[in-house]
Amino acid sequence: MEAITIYGIKTCGSVQKARKYLESKNLPHEFVDWKTTPLDFGFLEWLIGEVGIEVLLNTKGATYKKLGLKERALSPAQKQQIMLEYPLLIKRPVIVYKPSSASAMQVLVGFDESRLAEVFG
Template sequence: MITVFGIKNCDTIKKARKWFESQNIDYQFHDYRADGLDQDWLKSLLAEHGWEIILNKKGTTYRQLPEDKKANIDNESALALLMEHPAMIKRPIVQSESDIAIGFKESEYASKFA
């Protein structure tokens, strides 16, 4: 089973979901706000990929953080920030039993999930 993680009203999530639907690929959608966020899952993502990949610095939520929260981020402080502000998680995160993709790239999706 493929799971698309993100926030329902995000434009990038909409693109990813539309891609899966256009390819007739079944997927499950997990909305961080509605369905919650599993800390152990997030912790394993940070350990495997690093906070620099998982934390979205381009979004409004991150940019509005006080400078002291942005300074000296590591996996531990990123975990706390992301648990408090799931909107700062890069979107989408797509996970299958054997693979993961962070962000939306059609060519990557085609090679990993089609």
């Protein structure tokens, strides 16, 4: 594994579980906290291209409900703009990694221990 970066917020339980998992496997990783590092439009656009906006948008979280987004018919562009303004709307963690055998970066969204074991051992 060449590079692993976890994006999210440090107080999120799913982010903490993912970080602990990688640490238990002695896999070094970088952590980017969206509360202190603003989300970049180009990066969000790339993520959406990799996994799709519906995978990224956390429709079960408190922020989604608080903003009343369920009742609004939002276009993909509107969803993207709202995710830029409210990064807590993005399902966490977002793990970007580059396997040694691949030429491109890969993305995992959400905490799934069996999927992490499949990818990272």
